[in-house]
Amino acid sequence: MPLDYPIHRRTLPNGLRVLVSPDHTVPNVTLNLWVGVGSRHEETGRTGFAHLFEHLMFQGSRDVRSGEHFEALMAEGGRLNATTWFDRTNYFETVPSGALELALWLEADRHGRLLDAVTQENLDNQRDVVKEEKRQRYDNQPYGTALVDVYAAVFPEGHPYHHPTIGSMEDLDAASLQDVHAFFRRYYAPDNTVLTVCGDVEPEEAFILVERHFGPLDAQRRPARADLAQLEPLTAPVRVERRRSVPNDRLHVAFRLPVDGTDELVAATVALDCLGGLSTSRLVRRLVRREQVAVGVHATAWGFVDGVSLGFVVLDIAPDADPETAELALVEELDRLATDGPTAAELEASLAQNERAWLSALASQEERADLISRSTLLHDDPGIVNTHLDRVRAVTPERVAEATRRWLAPDSRAVVAYLTDDVADEEAVA
Amino acid sequence: MTRPEVAPPRPWTFPAPRETVLRNGIRVLLHDLPGQYVHSLRVVIPSSLATEPPGLDxxxxxxxxxxxxxxxxxxxxxxxxxxxxxxxxxxxxxSDGGYLVDVDVPASRLSTAAGLLTAALSDPVFPETEVRRIVRSRLAEIEQERASAGVRAAREMARTLWDPADRAARPGAGSADSVRALTRDDVVAHHARTIGPSGATVVLAGDLSDLDPERILDETLGGWTSSTHEPAPAAVAPVPAADRSRVVVVDRPGSVQTEIVVACPGPDRSTPHGWAPHPVLSFVVGGSPGARLDAVLREDKGYTYGIRCAFRPRVAGGSFVTSGSVRTEVTGEAVQLVLGILDDVRDGLTDAETRAGVDYVSKTAPGRYATADTVADESAALALEGLPPDFTTCNLRAVAELTPESLAEAYRRTVTGEWSVVLVGDAESVVPALDGVVPGTVTTVDV
Incomplete structure (x- = not known):
């Protein structure tokens, strides 16, 4: 079924890219903003800053007091939040249609006039909140820091993706009000932002409202640096071992992948599906169903734009099994997929599951708005929401084999092993 | 630029289902949702965990x-x-009231999916190798759950809150011992006895244009029969533990945070007093960064990423649960603050809080039920709870009528000031900090 979600696009004189996708099935509107700043833009000594800054966006701006953004929208039936990731910072709310202009006014105030309200007290409070977020989601979880180790193992020191979005406690402590001001002036500007309105509104009305509130914001007119060149796969395996109080051994086997928006990344993603991303993947059949050396296998690819993406397979090792057996099996399956390519059934399964997942995402106004913002900020092409599945359908067995050979070679793997510490006297394999 | 006025929301009702019956007597609820191209199919079968054979939790x-x-x-x-x-x-x-089987599938494959679902329900053969594998996998999962502070806390809370003889006091999916003891024969017998079309409801939500869903469902699930299925007894609310008003510390040495859970028994959605006040109370007390709990613990003190509370209805009975994590050093003060805030709500809510809570719950409803899966989930939950399909819409009408007095009254019906408190964290640091902070006894157990 060809997708045809309507998307209308305009760019304001100050550079703000505005997308409107009308949908009157529910009396709601989603407002979704992607700002072109994420942890990849952070400087040495200031990791975690983009995310800490995102928290400050809820602490008041010129005409909005601290906490009022949440309160005002929730009292009108709004559901809202914000997230920070490697490539971007995302602010979003879904409100009854009649509250769209209020949402735009609130967003414009903080995206244009935040610095009038930022205080040391708010910075200190949100620094504490973010440190608790880090403890809750990373430090106090059994395998919570494994992905932090993965980023550091796969990407070289100094590379934009070498450090996690949450940052480090030391760097969070070092963040100052001066940093907040400099960061806002450098990155928060209409010409570094995409705004999507999706839902129960006519395009013309939405454009008028956006223009009214965001039109007065000043462009920054400071071109972003060009994205880095594609990072080649690792040339030799990298290995990180951690002995921890974890319930069972777990291996994260990670690879550098081609950048987001390329056919090659789509092919590599299908390859990872065939290996471990589906319930019928090779490694699931072999390690979980037949040999039973793993209790779970997962594989995923995260598309990034700054010269490289990340792919990884997670092997959850059965309590009495040897992680090395599982890793050797993975190496064998990588070789086999590189040589023989996927079967017709595997390709069909990957496509069918991608299709359901994509349609499910688009079924929600919120996620549709998010995907439109993403496609526009990262690739300047909102139409990707309608064309992405065609790209997946075009993947051939040959392209999957080729992507496996080039990007998923066993020698290009970085393994982060979290091993139970009840065998602490056993010699760690370096 | 002056602050814009907000236009009142358009009237909205929960998507009403078309109700029909399959040839084997299964009740069907069809929600036609234009533009929803992934269909959500749900089957609920009433069953009672309390009738699991002894030792086979x-x-x-x-x-x-x-x-x-x-x-x-x-x-x-x-x-x-x-x-x-x-x-x-x-x-x-x-759940405590029965099985919920859910399928999501693109509209074009509905017929195939309904056929496979029917086979899974009516004709599973439970191969010995698969039973052994799933048992092993579940045992590993139990260990992973034990390692997670949040899950470990929930398990200890069930044990503290409910009477030891009640099934609700023990993990729904069993303990390591009971799971290890399971055989293929147990599973075969349990399937024969508890899974069948009698009393079942099928929910289908999605864009149903160009489809004949009645025919598709009748040709698949309509052919499901069972001669061994025993209708389930009605679900019964769990019995609270006589000594539930106490503090349990689960020792998780080296934890950098303490997971705090505070609870008391609460109502289910069939409560004769009306369900409407409960979601509003959840929001006002602990449903946003501006709610009473986070206004102090997060926005003022910076002790937590967030502490939330919610009334959690079961099919019968329920609980009122507050949970969140704080850094280890502030555990004592945080627990004291949480209990103080929860108790203070018994003195009543302000007009502004009432209005904000009522507006939030009423006006977010269209968005909370905007997709096929969310509509199907709610519709299936209502069926299992024995509530009518217009419950959600009627409840929203009742929400609009709430006053500060009716909210406080509802809160006091559940919250008596007797709390079960579970803390998962570093006992060596946490226990001394509780001195003089919490009433009743403090017990420490291993993780």
Whole structure:
């Protein structure tokens, strides 16, 4: 079924890219903003800053007091939040249609006039909140820091993706009000932002409202640096071992992948599906169903734009099994997929599951708005929401084999092993 | 630029289903949702965890999980491949009131998906190898759950809150001992006894234009019969523990945070006093960064990423649960603050809080039920709870009528000031900090 979600696009004189996708099935509107700043833009000594800054966006701006953004929208039936990731910072709310202009006014105030309200007290409070977020989601979880180790193992020191979005406690402590001001002036500007309105509104009305509130914001007119060149796969395996109080051994086997928006990344993603991303993947059949050396296998690819993406397979090792057996099996399956390519059934399964997942995402106004913002900020092409599945359908067995050979070679793997510490006297394999 | 006025929301009602009956008597609820191209199919079968055979806690959950691990026509792997190639995803779970089996699938594959679902429900063969594998996998999962502070806390809370003889005091999906003891015969017998079309409801939500859903469902699920299925007894609310008003510390040495859970027994959605006040109370007390709990613990003190509370209805009975994590050093003060805030609500809510809570719950409803899966989930939950399909809409009308007085009254009915408190954290640091902070006894248990 060809997708045809309507998307209308305009760019304001100050550079703000505005997308409107009308949908009157529910009396709601989603407002979704992607700002072109994420942890990849952070400087040495200031990791975690983009995310800490995102928290400050809820602490008041010129005409909005601290906490009022949440309160005002929730009292009108709004559901809202914000997230920070490697490539971007995302602010979003879904409100009854009649509250769209209020949402735009609130967003414009903080995206244009935040610095009038930022205080040391708010910075200190949100620094504490973010440190608790880090403890809750990373430090106090059994395998919570494994992905932090993965980023550091796969990407070289100094590379934009070498450090996690949450940052480090030391760097969070070092963040100052001066940093907040400099960061806002450098990155928060209409010409570094995409705004999507999706839902129960006519395009013309939405454009008028956006223009009214965001039109007065000043462009920054400071071109972003060009994205880095594609990072080649690792040339030799990298290995990180951690002995921890974890319930069972777990291996994260990670690879550098081609950048987001390329056919090659789509092919590599299908390859990872065939290996471990589906319930019928090779490694699931072999390690979980037949040999039973793993209790779970997962594989995923995260598309990034700054010269490289990340792919990884997670092997959850059965309590009495040897992680090395599982890793050797993975190496064998990588070789086999590189040589023989996927079967017709595997390709069909990957496509069918991608299709359901994509349609499910688009079924929600919120996620549709998010995907439109993403496609526009990262690739300047909102139409990707309608064309992405065609790209997946075009993947051939040959392209999957080729992507496996080039990007998923066993020698290009970085393994982060979290091993139970009840065998602490056993010699760690370096 | 002056602050814009907000236009009142358009009237909205929960999507009403078309109700029909299949040839085997199964009740069907069809929600036609234009533009929803992924269909959500749900089957609920009333059943009672309390009737699991002694020593076999978790046999219901294991039976649910094994439904799609092989039928007389297809091996486990064949079935997995068939489902996956048809873009289908199937899940099965069990609550205090019964089984919930859910399928999401693109509209074009509905017929195939309904056929595979019927086979999984009516004709699973539970191969010995798959039973052994799923048991092993569940045992590993139990260990992973133990390692997670949040899950560990929830388990200890069930044990503290409910009477030791009540099934609700023990993990729904079983303990390591009970799961290890399960055999294929147990699962086969349990399936025969507890899974059948009698009393079941099927919910289908999605864009139903160009489809004949009645025919598709009648040709598949309509052919499901069982001669062994015993209708389930009505669910009964769990009995609270006589000594539930106490503090339990689960020692998790080296934890950098303490997971705090505070609870008391609460109502289900069929409460004769009306369900309407409860979601509003959840929001006002602990449903946003500006709610009473986070206004102090997060926005003022910076002790936590967030502390939330909610009334959690079961099919029968329920609980009122507050949970969140704080850094270890402030545990004592944080617990004192949480208990103080929760108790203070008994003195009443302000007009502004009432208005904000009522508006939030009323006006977010269209967005909370905007997709096929959310509509199907709510409709299936209502069916299992024995509530009518217009419950959600009627409840929203009742929400609009709430006053500060009716909210406080509802809160006081549940919250008597007797709390069960579970803290998962570093006992060596946490226990001394509780001195003089919490009433009643403090017990420490191993993780």
């Amino acid at each position: 978790g046999v219901s959950a294991m039976t649910a999980r094994l439904l799609d691990e092989g039928t007389s026509e297809h091996t486990a792997e064949e079935l997995a491949e068939l489902m996956e190639r048809n873009g289908m995803v199937l899940g099965a779970a069990v």
